[in-house]
Amino acid sequence: MSASNLHGLVAYYADVDSLLAAVRRVREAGYQRFDAHSPFPVHGIDPVMGIRPTVLPWLVLGAGLTGCAGALLMQWWTNGHDYAFLISGKPLFGLPAAIPVTFELIILLSAFMTFFGMLALNTLPLLSNPLLRTAGFGRVTADRFAISIEAADACFESHATRELLAGTGALSVEACESDESSAVVPKWIKQLTMIGAAIALIPPALIAMERYGTRTTPRIHVITDMDFQSKAKAQSASLLFEDGRAMRRPVEGTLAVGEWIEDEYRATGKVAGQLGTGFPYEIDRAVMERGRQRFDIYCGVCHGLDGLGRGPIAVRAESLEESAWVPPTNLHDERLLTVPEGHLFEVITNGVRNMPAYAAQLSVDDRWAVVAYLRALQRSRNASIEDVPTDQQRNFK
Amino acid sequence: MSAHHHVSAPERTRVTPSGLAGRGRLATLFGAALCVLAVVLGFVQEEGMARLQHGWLLAVTFFVTLGLGGLFFVLVQYLVRAGWSVVVRRLAEHLAGSLPLMGLLLLPVVIPTLFGNGQLYHWADPHELAESHLLQEKAPYLNGWFLLVRVAIYVGVWTLLVRAFNRRSLAQDDTGDPSMTIWMQKRAAPSVLAFALTLTFFAFDMLMSLSYEWFSTIFGVYVFAGSAVALFATLVLLALRFEGRGELRGIVTTEHYHDLGKLLFAFVFFWGYIAFSQFMLIWYGDIPEETVWFQQRWVGSWKYVSLLLLFGHFLLPFVGLLSRHVKRNRSLLASWAVLLLLMHLVDLYWLIMPTLSPEGASIGLIDFACLSGVGGLFLGGLWRRIDGKPLVPLRDPRLGESLAFQNL
Numbered sequence: 180m181s182a183s184n185l186h187g188l189v190a191y192y193a194d195v196d197s198l199l200a201a202v203r204r205v206r207e208a209g210y211q212r213f214d215a216h217s218p219f220p221v222h223g224i225d226p227v228m229g230i231r232p233t234v235l236p237w238l239v240l241g242a243g244l245t246g247c248a249g250a251l252l253m254q255w256w257t258n259g260h261d262y263a264f265l266i267s268g269k270p271l272f273g274l275p276a277a278i279p280v281t282f283e284l285i286i287l288l289s290a291f292m293t294f295f296g297m298l299a300l301n302t303l304p305l306l307s308n309p310l311l312r313t314a315g316f317g318r319v320t321a322d323r324f325a326i327s328i329e330a331a332d333a334c335f336e337s338h339a340t341r342e343l344l345a346g347t348g349a350l351s352v353e354a355c356e357s358d359e360s361s362a363v364v365p366k367w368i369k370q371l372t373m374i375g376a377a378i379a380l381i382p383p384a385l386i387a388m389e390r391y392g393t394r395t396t397p398r399i400h401v402i403t404d405m406d407f408q409s410k411a412k413a414q415s416a417s418l419l420f421e422d423g424r425a426m427r428r429p430v431e432g433t434l435a436v437g438e439w440i441e442d443e444y445r446a447t448g449k450v451a452g453q454l455g456t457g458f459p460y461e462i463d464r465a466v467m468e469r470g471r472q473r474f475d476i477y478c479g480v481c482h483g484l485d486g487l488g489r490g491p492i493a494v495r496a497e498s499l500e501e502s503a504w505v506p507p508t509n510l511h512d513e514r515l516l517t518v519p520e521g522h523l524f525e526v527i528t529n530g531v532r533n534m535p536a537y538a539a540q541l542s543v544d545d546r547w548a549v550v551a552y553l554r555a556l557q558r559s560r561n562a563s564i565e566d567v568p569t570d571q572q573r574n575f576k
Numbered sequence: 577m578s579a580h581h582h583v584s585a586p587e588r589t590r591v592t593p594s595g596l597a598g599r600g601r602l603a604t605l606f607g608a609a610l611c612v613l614a615v616v617l618g619f620v621q622e623e624g625m626a627r628l629q630h631g632w633l634l635a636v637t638f639f640v641t642l643g644l645g646g647l648f649f650v651l652v653q654y655l656v657r658a659g660w661s662v663v664v665r666r667l668a669e670h671l672a673g674s675l676p677l678m679g680l681l682l683l684p685v686v687i688p689t690l691f692g693n694g695q696l697y698h699w700a701d702p703h704e705l706a707e708s709h710l711l712q713e714k715a716p717y718l719n720g721w722f723l724l725v726r727v728a729i730y731v732g733v734w735t736l737l738v739r740a741f742n743r744r745s746l747a748q749d750d751t752g753d754p755s756m757t758i759w760m761q762k763r764a765a766p767s768v769l770a771f772a773l774t775l776t777f778f779a780f781d782m783l784m785s786l787s788y789e790w791f792s793t794i795f796g797v798y799v800f801a802g803s804a805v806a807l808f809a810t811l812v813l814l815a816l817r818f819e820g821r822g823e824l825r826g827i828v829t830t831e832h833y834h835d836l837g838k839l840l841f842a843f844v845f846f847w848g849y850i851a852f853s854q855f856m857l858i859w860y861g862d863i864p865e866e867t868v869w870f871q872q873r874w875v876g877s878w879k880y881v882s883l884l885l886l887f888g889h890f891l892l893p894f895v896g897l898l899s900r901h902v903k904r905n906r907s908l909l910a911s912w913a914v915l916l917l918l919m920h921l922v923d924l925y926w927l928i929m930p931t932l933s934p935e936g937a938s939i940g941l942i943d944f945a946c947l948s949g950v951g952g953l954f955l956g957g958l959w960r961r962i963d964g965k966p967l968v969p970l971r972d973p974r975l976g977e978s979l980a981f982q983n984l
Contacts, residue, residue: 222982236900267862275859278852 183545186309186357188340190349195221198324201347202227208343212332216325216431235296242292243285250284251277295367309358315351327355435533440543448524455521462542462551470552473545477537478553486510486556505533510553511560523550585975587750591823591968600959607952614945621877624942629696630932631946637782637924638806638947639954639964640678644775645807646671646802647734650741651771654688654757655764659977660835663827663968667814669742670961671807676738677957679731681950682782686727689720698931699788706978709815711900718788726781730774737767737782745969752971775800783924786931790869794854799927801847805889806920808840809913816910831981837903844916845896848890876936881926889919 192198195217202215206229206374215221215228225232258264259272269276297306310316310327319325326349328340344352389399400406411417413424420427427436440446445459475484481491496504508515515523527546530536541549564572618628649668654660685696694701699718705711711718740763744756776796784795792798812833818824858866873882893912902908929937969975 210889220984222984267860269860269862273859275852275856 183359184359185329185330185337187327187335188337188352189325189327189355190344190347190352191315191318192324192348195324197327197348198204198395199224199227201326201344201349203349205328205343205403209334210328210332211334212329214327216319216327218320218322218324225377233300235293235300237287238296239292242288242296246286246288247281249288253281277560309355312358313353313355315353325412333427376434386571439501440478444521445547446543448521448528451519453521454519454525456519458485458520458551460547462548466548467552467555469545470548470550470555473549474552474556477540478549481507481534482510483507486553507534511557516557516561520550520554543562585970586827586968588966588970590770591827591965591970592964593818593823593962596959596963600956600963602956603952603959604956605952607949607954607956610945610949610952612949613983614942614949616771617942617945618939621940626695626932627940627942628946629685629688630928631940631943631948632681633696633782634921634928634943635946635950636678636681637928638921639674639950640682640778641677641803641920641924642679642772642806642810642954643672644734644771644778644800645673645810646673646770647737648768648804649811650745651737651764651768654741654760655768657761657974659974660832660981662972662974662978663824664811664815664832664836665968665972666745666817666965666969667811669738669745670958671810671814672734672738673742673961674736674954674957678950678954679734681953682731685782686720686724689723691720694822696931697785699785700935704805705734708789708797714788718785723781726777730778733770733774737771741767743797745972748966748972749966749970754973755801757973764872772796772800775803775823775857783927786928787872788871789865792854792866792869794853795849798847798850798888800841801850802920802923804843805840805847805916806842809834809920812836812840812909812913813905813917818967827968827979829981830906831983832978833906833909834900834903834983835981837897837909840909840913841897841903841918844890844893848894851885851890872934875930875934878926878930878937881922881937885919885923885926888915888946889923893919 190201192201198215198221202224205213206227209238213228215224215460217224223484224230243331255272258266263271265271315323316325326344328335328344330337334340341352386399388403390401411419413426416423417425419425442459444450444455449455478486479490481490481492482488483493486509488507490507493507496508524546526534527541527549528536528538532560537546558566564575567575614628614631618624621627646668649661650665650672651842652658653668688695689697689700692700692702694704697718698704699711699714700720705715716722741760744760747753748756779796779799783799784790784792813831815824815828815836819828855870858870861867872878893916896902896912897909902912925937932938972978
């Protein structure tokens with residue numbers, strides 16, 4: 180055996196006490212790269228071997244604190260900041276609700292750090308160690324104690340080290356040869372890995388094709404997200420209720436909050452059953468602006484923003500030559516200039532001819548605002564220079 | 577496990593404390609006198625009777641939970657066949673030994689309910705019963721006579737368990753009969769079951785029923801967690817006391833304090849975990865009949881008591897006891913033990929007293945008289961039980977393992 184392929188020397192002992200004594204001697208002789216082996220943990224061997232307390236607890240503490248901060252930050256960011264979403268009246272970021280996730284993440288990261296940190300600090304997994312090829316080493320897992328000194332140690336000198344170990348009461352001293360076999364990963368393992376990786380890509384590729392490709396049949400829903408929901412849509416049937424309708428009527432004799440308006444004219448546009456004139460509340464600039472906005476949204480599409488009855492829908496219907504199409508009314512029609520305001524309100528509320536009711540889209544006061552804006556719109560086409568404020572008049576000359 | 581660590585069994589005379597009986601009698605006399613003083617103050621002071629009952633309940637439950645903690649420790653050591661703990665188990669046995677007397681001291685708060693006195697338990701008040709439909713529904717359970725029967729069962733079970741286990745443990749000192757240990761190991765599992773049930777219903781009956789409209793199924797576990805914290809704190813302090821006197825010197829070592837510290841730390845966290853579990857579900861559910869209990873403990877200065885518990889009973893000791901070095905340092909560990917024992921008292925105070933003074937925390941002379949009175953009786957009994965008996969189970973089959981115990 181040449182010195183070049185010598186990994187180290189192993190000395191065997193019968194009991195813990197002689198092992199500890201030998202470790203003490205080896206360390207006093209100045210060796211650094213040596214290890215003690217025993218079938219069970221030996222109390223107090225760490226200080227004898229000069230092993231410093233591990234840094235692992237600090238790493239685990241750091242991982243735990245990272246988990247704590249990360250979990251709190253994540254929950255604050257997602258629920259309280261980026262996508263603020265009120266859940267059953269709780270604060271957007273409520274600490275009690277955030278604690279369970281925080282707790283679990285602290286535990287998770289700490290456990291990972293403990294486990295993987297322990298492996299890393301011990302340079303594990305170690306697939307092969309030359310000591311395992313030594314004849315007597317197997318008994319270390321049963322009833323033998325051993326010290327191994329690496330040949331790479333600065334103090335190592337084949338003969339002298341063997342003398343030292345023999346002098347510590349060792350049962351025997353054995354040479355341990357280096358593992359000369361190649362450390363290169365065999366080709367077939369590499370090839371098998373590549374083939375395996377390629378095969379593993381097939382299922383996700385198939386899923387992606389099904390999910391995002393063009394198809395004539397319904398898609399396969401691998402992850403359904405919210406594609407299917409057990410909910411009833413408006414105007415649909417439902418077996419849940421006795422009347423078979425998904426939409427519910429208000430409970431008899433009740434009103435939704437804000438629906439009760441004491442003033443009959445304001446609520447219906449009528450006074451004692453007759454259409455009334457004027458507005459039930461004061462019209463100011465804010466009401467007029469609101470009216471313009473609602474008019475442009477709900478009325479303009481048919482009647483046109485100018486009220487002449489040539490909104491985009493009307494234009495489109497004419498271009499398609501729809502036979503059943505009833506053109507929208509020109510709001511500047513002579514008849515509409517003189518009808519009472521209550522009539523306009525009533526038409527918006529309940530609809531007329533082909534025009535649908537807008538009570539569901541426009542609140543009571545919004546409807547009055549639209550009426551007010553309509554009145555202003557009508558007046559704008561029959562205005563004289565006196566209607567323009569004096570300081571603005573010169574703009575029109 | 578460690579063959580290089582040889583420890584021989586201690587001599588009987590060295591580990592047997594003497595001269596404690598006299599001190600015990602003194603403590604009993606002192607305690608009895610203070611109990612009388614508390615009752616006198618209760619009669620003299622304005623609304624003193626209500627405070628006397630609350631203060632008495634606080635004092636008795638504090639020491640009952642210490643005893644229950646001791647019983648739990650003893651049972652669990654046999655249940656898991658623990659080796660390390662043998663040298664401190666006798667201390668826990670003596671603590672559990674206080675249960676018969678302390679259980680008897682519950683009578684002064686149970687008996688008034690028989691006569692319709694609702695100053696402590698509002699459900700016992702006939703007017704309350706007449707007006708509250710909820711209470712009428714609960715009356716088959718919440719009534720004075722049934723409470724008396726239940727408390728008798730709890731204390732009866734505890735007394736039986738304490739006698740069965742303590743007697744055999746003491747007898748083994750003379751006989752060295754390992755069949756005693758085997759007998760107790762066999763009975764430990766059903767005993768723990770009986771212990772858990774009695775403790776849970778004791779907590780429901782004596783503490784939770786103070787707010788009879790409120791309920792929390794985890795309440796028993798919460799009280800148990802607090803009891804365990806108090807027990808380990810007390811064990812640390814008692815072990816230090818007798819290490820100082822000499823009986824346990826060289827027997828209870830840093831290794832045992834380290835383990836007691838670990839358990840103390842674990843149960844500090846367990847207490848926080850349970851307390852938070854109780855709080856969070858109620859906070860999240862947000863149902864008035866459940867939240868009212870926490871609302872009462874957030875009114876006025878009760879808020880600060882709640883926060884004191886959060887920090888003093890959980891967060892600070894958690895951080896403080898986290899390190900191995902703290903658990904292996906006797907004086908640091910003792911400081912945390914003292915704090916946690918105090919916090920257990922605050923915890924019970926926080927459970928009991930809001931029904932007496934809902935507007936804010938208040939302490940009266942009667943509270944101190946009750947606490948030191950019952951405390952005197954407790955200590956008196958404890959010293960007399962300890963006196964003249966070996967403080968270490970001399971011939972326990974696992975004593976050697978415990979003496980040689982080392983943490984990895």
